[in-house]
Amino acid sequence: MQRLGPQDASFLYLETPAVHQHVGGLAILDPSTRPNKVLRFEDLVEVITSRVDLTPRFRQKIVFPPFSSARPVWADDQNFDPYFHMRRAALPSPGGRRELVDYVQRVISRPLDRTKPLWELYLIEGMEDGLVAILTKVHHAMVDGMAAIDLASAVYDFSPEPQILTPKEWTPEPEPGRFELLRDALREQVTHPVQSAAEFAQEAFRTPSRLARQVGDVLSGVRELVGGGLMAPASPFNRKVGPNRRFAMVEDPVSSFKEIKDALGGTVNDVVLTTVAGALHRLFRYRREPTRDRFLRTMVPVSVRAEGETAMGNRVSSIFVDLPIGPMSAKKRLSAIREMTKSLKESNQAVGAEFLMNIGTWAPPTIHAMAARLAGRSRFINLVVSNVPGPQIPMYIAGAKLLAQYPIMPLADTMGLSIAVTSLAGTMAFGITADWDTLPDIEYLAQAMDDSLAELRKAAGK
Numbered sequence: 001m002q003r004l005g006p007q008d009a010s011f012l013y014l015e016t017p018a019v020h021q022h023v024g025g026l027a028i029l030d031p032s033t034r035p036n037k038v039l040r041f042e043d044l045v046e047v048i049t050s051r052v053d054l055t056p057r058f059r060q061k062i063v064f065p066p067f068s069s070a071r072p073v074w075a076d077d078q079n080f081d082p083y084f085h086m087r088r089a090a091l092p093s094p095g096g097r098r099e100l101v102d103y104v105q106r107v108i109s110r111p112l113d114r115t116k117p118l119w120e121l122y123l124i125e126g127m128e129d130g131l132v133a134i135l136t137k138v139h140h141a142m143v144d145g146m147a148a149i150d151l152a153s154a155v156y157d158f159s160p161e162p163q164i165l166t167p168k169e170w171t172p173e174p175e176p177g178r179f180e181l182l183r184d185a186l187r188e189q190v191t192h193p194v195q196s197a198a199e200f201a202q203e204a205f206r207t208p209s210r211l212a213r214q215v216g217d218v219l220s221g222v223r224e225l226v227g228g229g230l231m232a233p234a235s236p237f238n239r240k241v242g243p244n245r246r247f248a249m250v251e252d253p254v255s256s257f258k259e260i261k262d263a264l265g266g267t268v269n270d271v272v273l274t275t276v277a278g279a280l281h282r283l284f285r286y287r288r289e290p291t292r293d294r295f296l297r298t299m300v301p302v303s304v305r306a307e308g309e310t311a312m313g314n315r316v317s318s319i320f321v322d323l324p325i326g327p328m329s330a331k332k333r334l335s336a337i338r339e340m341t342k343s344l345k346e347s348n349q350a351v352g353a354e355f356l357m358n359i360g361t362w363a364p365p366t367i368h369a370m371a372a373r374l375a376g377r378s379r380f381i382n383l384v385v386s387n388v389p390g391p392q393i394p395m396y397i398a399g400a401k402l403l404a405q406y407p408i409m410p411l412a413d414t415m416g417l418s419i420a421v422t423s424l425a426g427t428m429a430f431g432i433t434a435d436w437d438t439l440p441d442i443e444y445l446a447q448a449m450d451d452s453l454a455e456l457r458k459a460a461g462k
Contacts, residue, residue, distance in 0.1 A: 001073045001176055001184065004062075004141060009071040011140040012062065016413070018243045020111045022118070023143065024408035025422070026104055026249070026431065027134040029400035033160045039132050039400045041088045041123050043162075047398045048121070048155060049082050050165040057142055058085075059170070061117050065181040070188055073181065076172035077117050085119055091126040100127065101247055104135060108408055108433070109244045112139055132400065140410055156395045156402065232297035235382045236289065237417040237438055244436035248446040249406045251429045252453055254392060256462070263460035264331060266338035269387050271456065272421055272428075273300070273341070274334040276385050277323040278452030283445050284325060295322040296382040300341075319344045320381065330455040383417045384409060390424040406431040 004012070011021040031039040052058055060074040091099040103124065112118045118139035125132055157163055176184070232238070257271045276298075284291045298321045321344065324336050386409060395402040406429045409418035416438030421430045430449060434442050 001075065001181075003073050003188070004071050006071065008141045011410075012072060014412070015111070017111070018241055019411060019413050020108075020243070021140045021410045022108070022112050022137045022408075023140050023410060024108060024135065024137045026100075026406040026408065027136075027397070028403045028406075029132050029134065029397060030130075030403055031132055031400040032130065033396065033401045034399040037130070039123070039398055041086075043398050044123055044134075045082065045086055046164065047162050048086065050167055051155060052082070053165070053168050053170070058117055058119055059172070062114060062141070063176065063181065065184075066178050067182070069182055069186065070184070073176065073184075075175045078172050078175060080117065080172065084116060086121045086123075088123050089125070091124060093126075095127045097249070100124065100133060101249070104247050104408075105245055107135060108137065108247065109436075112137060118142055131403070134397065137408075156397050157399075158391075158393060158395060160396050160399045160401070162396070162398050232379050232382045233295065235296055236287070237296075237383055237434075238379050238414050239416060239435075239438055240414060241411050241416050241435040242437060245411075246432075246434045246436055246439055246442045247408065248432040248434075248442045249404075249430065250432070250446050250449045251404050251406075251427055252450075254423050254426050254428050256453065256457060257423075257428055259462050260334075260456050260460045263462070264334055264456075266334060267341070268389075268423075269300075270334060270338045270341055272387050273298070273321060273323060273337050273385060274330065274456060275449055275452045276419055277325055277333055277337065278330060278455060279445055279448035280323065281325045281327070282448035282451060283441070286441070286444055286448075292326050294326050295324050297321075297380070298323050299381045299384045301384070301386045321385075323385075329459065330452070331459045334456065334459075379414055381415065383415060383419065386418070386420040388420070388422050390422060392423065392426055395425045403427065404429040409433045411435055 015021045029039065031037055057074065059077055059080045061077045062072045063075045064072045089103060091103060093099075107120075107122065112120065118141065120137040122135040123132065124135060127133060254268075257268045260271045261268055277296075280296060281291055284294075299318045300321050301318050319341070321337065321340055324333060328336075386407070388407065390405075402425050404427045405422045405424045407420035407422045408431050409420045411418055411433065416435035418433045419430060420433075421428055423429075430446075432442060432446060432449075439445065
């Protein structure tokens with residue numbers, strides 16, 4: 001049996017009736033590239049079921065050992081039925097952006113069923129202009145952002161002719177019983193620290209200088225995390241969240257972000273963070289909140305997944321960026337953020353964050369669960385901004401062309417705003433996820449994102 005890693009398990013421990021831990025995506029597709037100009041539900045099911053072998057985790061569910069004696073394990077679902085997970089919906093007339101967002105908000109406000117494999121997929125029909133959408137929900141314990149891109153590559157094609165694979169015959173492995181789960185958990189509690197200590201000693205003997213350098217990096221990173229100040233500043237986003245969600249979408253060509261960074265310096269991610277900071281400045285002004293000399297501490301996930309590493313699960317660390325939201329020019333805001341992210345990347349903050357996330361490898365799972373919930377309820381950050389790049393070439397699913405892929409992020413117990421962007425097929429698509437009561441003016445924030453990017457384009461002479 002395969003046990004969840006400490007970071008994957010933490011997303012289960014963090015989950016409450018109000019704090020759901022699923023991530024998702026909303027893909028907008030143009031079916032006019034199909035021979036019959038229509039994407040039928042049956043065709044979508046055929047493509048996806050033919051490729052489940054590429055992602056076997058999607059036939060597995062979570063099983064918890066007795067007495068919280070160890071982290072949960074993955075087990076084959078004896079009654080796996082793809083039609084339970086793949087569903088069909090139609091928007092009311094006129095099938096515009098408002099109707100689409102209303103439907104998405106309802107779906108993402110519901111938790112996933114933990115007795116089944118932790119994913120859902122919806123084909124949404126009835127959209128204006130003949131378009132369709134695919135909405136996905138996947139538990140964060142299964143995938144991180146980069147793994148989600150790997151998952152998409154198993155579903156998407158690079159040509160309008162879908163490749164139908166022949167699925168292998170699949171027989172589920174028997175689900176482990178309570179005694180087997182408890183025995184394996186106790187064995188791990190005894191052997192894992194010994195194995196880890198032996199591996200540590202072996203590594204120290206083989207490459208003492210490299211190990212010393214790695215330990216130094218970790219300690220330095222932890223010091224930087226703690227020394228940076230444990231509490232984020234007060235913000236209207238840091239309040240107790242409820243179970244209901246709001247969602248908004250913003251999109252622009254990838255080329256716009258590249259032109260800005262080429263003209264003004266920095267990286268595409270610096271431009272993304274500056275766009276968000278400028279939008280938050282506008283939102284605070286709209287709410288008549290003070291902005292001068294104000295910043296919001298933002299967690300920016302970074303992938304630490306090694307090149308060629310394809311196993312599903314989470315390999316993500318974070319840096320913490322204090323976004324300046326005071327009155328200043330777009331050029332000055334970008335310059336401040338560029339210098340900050342450059343300094344953080346040269347530091348060991350992400351190394352320290354990854355170490356802290358993986359302390360659960362050594363700790364009993366009950367302690368790790370308590371630590372995860374404590375972190376989720378503490379005001380260490382004001383919001384999350386995540387940027388996941390993907391292939392910049394035309395992509396299709398079941399022959400329908402991808403126009404944009406909007407990401408959907410989870411919230412924390414006292415953090416009511418997450419912003420994520422996915423760059424796919426030439427489009428930067430922002431998904432803004434918020435607690436229903438925390439951000440009733442989410443559409444104003446979406447418009448402010450557009451205005452902030454327009455100001456950056458003007459500063460870049462575009």
